[in-house]
Amino acid sequence: MLTSYIAATPAFADGTDTPRAFLERCLERVAAREKDILAFVETAFDRARQEADAATARWKAGSQRSTIDGMPIGVKDVIETIDMATGMGSPLFTGWRSGRDSASVMALRSAGALILGKTVTTEFAASFPGPTRNPHDLARTPGGSSSGSAAGVAAGFFSAGLGTQVVGSIVRPASFCGVYGMKPSLGGINRLGSHDFMSQSCQGVLAASLADAWQVLTEIASRAGGDPGYPGLVGPALLPSARRPRRLVFLETTGWPLLSEAVKAQMSEALDKLRSAGIEILGRSDNPEVEAVEKAITTSLEVTRLINAWESRWPLNIYRERDASKLSKDMRERSAEAENLTQAQYRRALEKRASIRAAYAKLAQVADGCVTLSAVGAAPIGLDSTGNPAFAVPGSLLGVPALNLPVLNEAGLPLGLQLMGYEQQDADLFALARTVETVVGVA
Amino acid sequence: MLTSYIAATPAFADGTDTPRAFLERCLERVAAREKDILAFVETAFDRARQEADAATARWKAGSQRSTIDGMPIGVKDVIETIDMATGMGSPLFTGWRSGRDSASVMALRSAGALILGKTVTTEFAASFPGPTRNPHDLARTPGGSSSGSAAGVAAGFFSAGLGTQVVGSIVRPASFCGVYGMKPSLGGINRLGSHDFMSQSCQGVLAASLADAWQVLTEIASRAGGDPGYPGLVGPALLPSARRPRRLVFLETTGWPLLSEAVKAQMSEALDKLRSAGIEILGRSDNPEVEAVEKAITTSLEVTRLINAWESRWPLNIYRERDASKLSKDMRERSAEAENLTQAQYRRALEKRASIRAAYAKLAQVADGCVTLSAVGAAPIGLDSTGNPAFAVPGSLLGVPALNLPVLNEAGLPLGLQLMGYEQQDADLFALARTVETVVGVA
Numbered sequence: 001m002l003t004s005y006i007a008a009t010p011a012f013a014d015g016t017d018t019p020r021a022f023l024e025r026c027l028e029r030v031a032a033r034e035k036d037i038l039a040f041v042e043t044a045f046d047r048a049r050q051e052a053d054a055a056t057a058r059w060k061a062g063s064q065r066s067t068i069d070g071m072p073i074g075v076k077d078v079i080e081t082i083d084m085a086t087g088m089g090s091p092l093f094t095g096w097r098s099g100r101d102s103a104s105v106m107a108l109r110s111a112g113a114l115i116l117g118k119t120v121t122t123e124f125a126a127s128f129p130g131p132t133r134n135p136h137d138l139a140r141t142p143g144g145s146s147s148g149s150a151a152g153v154a155a156g157f158f159s160a161g162l163g164t165q166v167v168g169s170i171v172r173p174a175s176f177c178g179v180y181g182m183k184p185s186l187g188g189i190n191r192l193g194s195h196d197f198m199s200q201s202c203q204g205v206l207a208a209s210l211a212d213a214w215q216v217l218t219e220i221a222s223r224a225g226g227d228p229g230y231p232g233l234v235g236p237a238l239l240p241s242a243r244r245p246r247r248l249v250f251l252e253t254t255g256w257p258l259l260s261e262a263v264k265a266q267m268s269e270a271l272d273k274l275r276s277a278g279i280e281i282l283g284r285s286d287n288p289e290v291e292a293v294e295k296a297i298t299t300s301l302e303v304t305r306l307i308n309a310w311e312s313r314w315p316l317n318i319y320r321e322r323d324a325s326k327l328s329k330d331m332r333e334r335s336a337e338a339e340n341l342t343q344a345q346y347r348r349a350l351e352k353r354a355s356i357r358a359a360y361a362k363l364a365q366v367a368d369g370c371v372t373l374s375a376v377g378a379a380p381i382g383l384d385s386t387g388n389p390a391f392a393v394p395g396s397l398l399g400v401p402a403l404n405l406p407v408l409n410e411a412g413l414p415l416g417l418q419l420m421g422y423e424q425q426d427a428d429l430f431a432l433a434r435t436v437e438t439v440v441g442v443a
Numbered sequence: 444m445l446t447s448y449i450a451a452t453p454a455f456a457d458g459t460d461t462p463r464a465f466l467e468r469c470l471e472r473v474a475a476r477e478k479d480i481l482a483f484v485e486t487a488f489d490r491a492r493q494e495a496d497a498a499t500a501r502w503k504a505g506s507q508r509s510t511i512d513g514m515p516i517g518v519k520d521v522i523e524t525i526d527m528a529t530g531m532g533s534p535l536f537t538g539w540r541s542g543r544d545s546a547s548v549m550a551l552r553s554a555g556a557l558i559l560g561k562t563v564t565t566e567f568a569a570s571f572p573g574p575t576r577n578p579h580d581l582a583r584t585p586g587g588s589s590s591g592s593a594a595g596v597a598a599g600f601f602s603a604g605l606g607t608q609v610v611g612s613i614v615r616p617a618s619f620c621g622v623y624g625m626k627p628s629l630g631g632i633n634r635l636g637s638h639d640f641m642s643q644s645c646q647g648v649l650a651a652s653l654a655d656a657w658q659v660l661t662e663i664a665s666r667a668g669g670d671p672g673y674p675g676l677v678g679p680a681l682l683p684s685a686r687r688p689r690r691l692v693f694l695e696t697t698g699w700p701l702l703s704e705a706v707k708a709q710m711s712e713a714l715d716k717l718r719s720a721g722i723e724i725l726g727r728s729d730n731p732e733v734e735a736v737e738k739a740i741t742t743s744l745e746v747t748r749l750i751n752a753w754e755s756r757w758p759l760n761i762y763r764e765r766d767a768s769k770l771s772k773d774m775r776e777r778s779a780e781a782e783n784l785t786q787a788q789y790r791r792a793l794e795k796r797a798s799i800r801a802a803y804a805k806l807a808q809v810a811d812g813c814v815t816l817s818a819v820g821a822a823p824i825g826l827d828s829t830g831n832p833a834f835a836v837p838g839s840l841l842g843v844p845a846l847n848l849p850v851l852n853e854a855g856l857p858l859g860l861q862l863m864g865y866e867q868q869d870a871d872l873f874a875l876a877r878t879v880e881t882v883v884g885v886a
Contacts, residue, residue, distance in 0.1 A: 082761070100765070103757035192640055192757055199672030222786060228754040229642030231790045311671040314546035314635055318525070322543070343665060347674045 001029065001135070002179060002208035005071040005159035006215055006239075012059035012070070019055040019070030023048060023114065026072050029156040036138055038131045039152035041077045042084045043117035048072065051114050058112070067215045067238065069112030074152045074161035076145075077118040078125045078195040079203070081105055088195050089121040089130050089145075091326040092319055102193025104162060104203055107223035108216070116158050119148025122386060124195060124312075125164055128328035129386050134176060136413055140379040143173030144386030149206045150177040154414075160207040160216045164196045165402075167304055168375075168392025170204045171418055174404035175374035176387065178414025180207045182217065185423050186399035187230025189220055198311045200304065200396050210437065213403075214239045214430050235427025242434035245368035247280040249290050251420070254298050255390035258376040263415065266408050267373060270417060270440045274371070277439045282367055289362050296359040297394040303352050304397050310346040313338040353397060360398050364422045369432050374404045374416030391418060401426040403433050407440045444472065444578070445622060445651035448514040448602035449658055449682075455502035455513070462498040462513025466491060466557065469515050472599045479581055481574045482595035484520045485527045486560035491515065494557050501555070510658045510681065512555030517595045517604035519588075520561040521568045521638040522646070524548055531638050532564040532573050532588075534769040535762055545636025547605060547646055550666035551659070559601050562591025565829060567638060567755075568607055571771035572829050577619060579856055583822040586616030587829030592649045593620040597857075603650040603659045607639045608845075610747055611818075611835030613647045614861055617847035618817035619830065621857025623650045625660065628866050629842030630673025632663055641754045643747065643839050653880065656846075657682045657873050678870025685877035688811035690723040692733050694863070697741050698833035701819040706858065709851050710816060713860060713883045717814070720882045725810055732805050739802040740837040746795050747840050753789040756781040796840060803841050807865045812875050817847045817859030834861060844869040846876050850883045 003026065011017035027045060034040060055070030064070075080086045080098040087093050105115060120130035122145040132147040134140040135155040142151040149161025150173030163170040165183040174181025183204040191203040207213035217233055226232025250271060259267070271281050284291045316335035319327060327335070363370065376388045395402030400423055404416035419436060421429035446469065454460035470488060477483060498513030507513075523529045523541040525548075530536050548558060563573035565588035575590040577583040578598040585594040592604025593616030606613040608626040617624025626647040634646040650656035660676055669675025693714060702710070714724050727734045759778035762770060770778070806813065819831045838845030843866055847859035862879060864872035 082765075100758060100761045106757055106761050190757065197635055197671055224757055225753060225786050225789060228640055229793070231793060232786055234786065234790075310668060314549055314633065314667055315543060318543045318549050322525075343668050343675055343677065346668060347677075350672070350674060 001156035002153065003156040003159055004209040004212050006067065006209065006211040009067070013062065015060060019059060020049070020052040022070070023052040023072055026116070026157055033135070033155050034157070037133050037135055037151050037155050039074065039119055039148040039155065039157055040117040041087055041120055041148070044083055044115060047083065048114040048116050055112050065110070065112035066219050068219050071113045071160065072116045072158040073108060073113050073216070074117055074119040074149050074158045075105060075115055076149050076161065076163050077121045078164060079105060079162055080193045081115060081118060084118050086118070089123040089125070092323060098193070100193060103190040103224040104220050105193070107220045110223055111219040119152055119161055121145050121147065123328050123331055125166070125169060126331065126334065127386060128330045129383055131383070133383065134379050136178060137379070139381050141176065141383050141386055143176035143379060145169035146173050146206060147386065150174055150179055150181070153177065153179040153206045153208055159212050160205055162203065163206050164191070164194060164201060164203050165396055166198050166201040166308060167396055168389030170206060171374045171392040171395065171402055171404045171416070172387055172389055174206050174406070175416030176379035176414065178406040180210055180213045180406060181205070181404035182213045183395060183402045184217060184233050184426050185401050187227035188233040188401070188426055189217060190224040190226055190232070198308055200307065200399065210430060210433055211239045231424065233426050240427045240431040242438070243428065243431035244277070244435045245279055245432050247282055247367040248274065249363055249367045249370040250281050250283045251370050251372040251394070252284065252294060253372055253391050253394055255373060255376050255388070258388065258390065259373070260377060260410065263373070263377055263410055270408065273439050274436065287366060289366050292359050293363060296356040299352065300356070300393045300397045301389065303349050303356070304393055306341065306345065306349045307353065309334060309338040310341050313341070357398055360400070361422070369422070369429060370420040371436070372418050372420070374418040378410035378413035378415050395420050399423060401429045403429055405433060405437050407437060444597065444599035446599040446602055447652040447655050448511065449652065449654040452510070456505065458503060462502060463492070463495040465513070466495040466515055469559070469600055476578065476598050477600070480576050480578055480594050480598050482517065482562055482591040482598065482600055483560040484530055484563055484591070487526055487558060490526065491557040491559050498555050508553070508555035509662050511662050514556045514603065515559045515601040516551060516556050516659070517559055517562040517592050517601045518548060519592050519604065519606050520564045521607060522548060522605055523636045524558060524561060527561050529561070532566045532568070535766060541636070543636060546633040546667040547663050548636070550663040553666055554662040562595055562604055564588050565590065566771050566774055568609070568612060569774065569777065570829060571773045572826055574826070576826065577822045579621060580822070582824050584619065584826055584829055586619035586822060588612040589616050589649060590829065593617055593622055593624070596620065596622040596649050596651055602655050603648055605646065606649050607634070607637065607644060607646050608839055609641050609644040609751060610839055611832030613649060614817050614835040614838065614845055614847045614859070615830055615832055617649050617849070618859030619822035619857065621849040623653055623656045623849060624648070624847040625656045626838060626845045627660060627676050627869050628844050630670035631676040631844070631869055632660060633667040633669055633675070641751055643750065643842065653873060653876055654682045674867065676869050683870045683874040685881070686871065686874035687720070687878045688722055688875050690725055690810040691717065692806055692810045692813040693724050693726045694813050694815040694837070695727065695737060696815055696834050696837055698816060698819045698831070701831065701833060702816070703820060703853065706816070706820055706853055713851065716882050717879065730809060732809050735802050736806060739799040742795065743799070743836045743840045744832065746792050746799070747836055749784065749788065749792045750796065752777060752781040753784050756784070800841055803843070804865070812865070812872060813863040814879070815861050815863070817861040821853035821856035821858050838863050842866060844872045846872055848876060848880050850880060
């Protein structure tokens with residue numbers, strides 16, 4: 001039920017469709033399914049309707065503010081909004097109002113986008129899950145931490161949702177919910193005004209198509225830039241043209257042994273299709289640089305966890321002091337673990353991360369990008385875990401752009417193919433993704 | 444009236460002095476002079492007295508929490524505190540409570556330090572000044588933006604004040620008020636929980652002595668680390684031993700032509716003293732790398748202003764939308780300037796900054812560090828400007844540690860000598876500073 005806004009916009013100019021009518025179709029789906037899916041924490045439908053009318057008038061007059069003028073968007077509830085509370089998935093922040101829009105939300109509004117509501121996040125965008133269910137099977141997790149943004153796109157509630165990723169929080173729920181998901185290069189999208197302060201954290205997007213994902217990212221970046229000190233995402237004003245890669249690296253990661261035989265077979269089939277299209281696939285046995293990367297990234301989760309724990313020592317210590325009973329057991333354990341770490345351990349972890357990044361950077365001489373899975377399988381049953389991050393965590397640690405394409409499945413449930421690119425080459429990753437999507441085919 | 448806490452601590456162990464008595468002496472000075480100096484926005488003296496009693500008991504029992512257990516500290520009012528509002532020097536934030544301590548304040552409290560109050564900052568730590576006056580001459584500015592922290596140390600209200608610097612906001616007020624001031628290497632001190640988000644921003648300290656400055660920094664860093672992704676300040680548990688530099692670079696910066704003849708003569712005299720102590724001084728005419736750095740840093744202010752403007756586009760746009768009448772004319776102009784910038788201009792400024800940093804980094808092969816002035820003269824008369832930042836801005840742009848030594852004067856008013864070191868070599872800069880302070884002599 002993916003509902004691309006970008007695909008609808010040509011009809012806005014000739015009057016056969018309108019942003020207001022598009023919004024109403026979204027709201028009908030919300031009315032029908034939100035009671036089961038629980039993607040939203042809070043909504044702002046009245047404001048959205050008013051703004052959709054204004055966008056309708058602008059498109060008719062040919063004076064739309066941007067390519068996403070009138071697009072309905074969900075905002076992960078760690079990202080601040082002036083008109084809605086920012087609850088962070090924590091009882092410590094229920095109803096907390098920052099009194100401002102984040103840099104990204106401010107940019108989206110100035111591009112004319114409609115902020116439909118705040119979407120469910122795990123506690124502080126970490127692992128303790130919220131109530132959201134997977135639209136493809138209500139008994140299953142939508143993944144996390146950007147749970148509501150992924151589920152909302154999958155259910156056709158909105159065309160794009162803002163998310164954040166520090167381990168697997170965009171790529172994994174995108175895979176489980178069968179939507180497009182893009183974690184940009186480190187610093188690609190300004191994350192000021194978001195509870196998203198770790199050194200691997202990125203703000204990104206879950207979306208109904210590659211075009212919706214690209215337009216949201218580029219409309220934010222051109223107005224709000226990237227993180228302070230980073231050049232920020234750049235590229236063409238419209239979705240980059242398809243580019244056929246000469247070579248792609250296939251990465252097994254630590255996730256490969258965890259796959260079912262059926263998923264392994266599907267991945268092999270996808271690789272065969274790429275080969276048939278004239279794209280050379282390099283695996284660990286084909287090239288020493290690939291083998292070096294495979295070895296280097298085996299520690300991705302361990303290094304990421306140590307870095308994240310040290311970097312979240314504060315504010316967890318202050319939250320714990322305020323009211324420890326309002327932190328999940330998970331979070332209290334993470335805080336205790338953080339208090340046992342030393343600055344020296346953290347420095348060693350940073351050095352380790354730098355060496356893994358250096359190994360990966362060498363691949364740029366070898367291939368146009370990497371292809372792997374986005375998750376170890378379809379969304380698991382139950383809402384108590386957001387799933388294994390084995391395939392998503394390397395992209396987070398490496399700081400490179402990572403994109404989920406919803407082109408595979410396991411027993412009829414969505415499963416994503418993941419493309420990983422090189423730092424600052426986000427636009428090129430979209431160009432490659434267009435080719436890969438066409439070759440492998442939509443699920 | 445500099446009142447070192449570290450110098451007093453030996454007497455706490457033998458009972459001839461106590462943290463509570465130290466605090467009461469500070470509070471007597473506050474009672475006598477705060478009505479004229481206006482260093483504080485809000486105070487927490489009752490809590491401080493209770494905590495001073497607890498610290499007194501710990502020192503007597505030999506179980507003090509740290510080297511700064513019981514130290515009275517002022518906190519610049521852009522840094523969050525759980526028990527006091529964080530007003531940011533802006534009517535938009537008067538009375539605003541974040542409900543938490545910043546990472547640095549949390550660390551200071553866990554080390555036993557007393558947070559005496561919030562100190563006056565310019566509007567959002569930029570240029571529009573607050574009411575604070577210079578303790579050495581009430582008709583003069585204390586400098587800014589860390590105005591209250593500098594004036595409070597100078598008046599003996601507290602032994603150390605937290606400050607932040609993105610242009611000249613620690614080094615300049617330290618110079619004007621005759622106190623020690625240290626802006627660490629980029630990322631040296633964790634600035635989470637502070638309105639201090641720009642890529643050149645640093646949290647640092649104004650203090651009554653080198654020892655007070657070092658102990659505050661190291662007690663924070665060992666508990667809260669540096670900024671996420673940065674190794675953070677490291678060094679010995681106690682003030683590094685003095686080290687005599689073999690060579691120092693003398694930097695004129697763009698400030699030299701603005702100096703009075705008397706100040707130039709004093710600077711020359713200081714350099715002569717260093718030479719007499721066997722330290723070689725390299726100027727721009729002595730060495731091509733020094734000349735290259737002098738040329739490169741001429742654009743420091745221009746590049747810094749462009750970078751800061753783009754990076755503060757948000758939140759200024761959201762503040763302007765909320766209530767433009769509550770922003771100073773200065774800030775509204777800065778916001779308008781920011782809105783006219785493009786991401787491409789910002790990227791070019793980042794590249795320019797990187798090239799200036801690369802030129803400076805070569806000096807590490809040439810000399811142990813750099814010496815220059817901290818300001819173009821003593822504090823100017825009037826409270827409407829916080830003074831010229833010509834000497835302080837290169838250290839901010841370069842991201843290197845910069846330290847003000849209060850060892851010069853202009854017509855009896857304080858003027859500082861500035862030492863600049865190399866990235867991550869903060870401890871070594873303290874070691875050099877001990878030698879330079881002894882050789883040049885206390886003002």
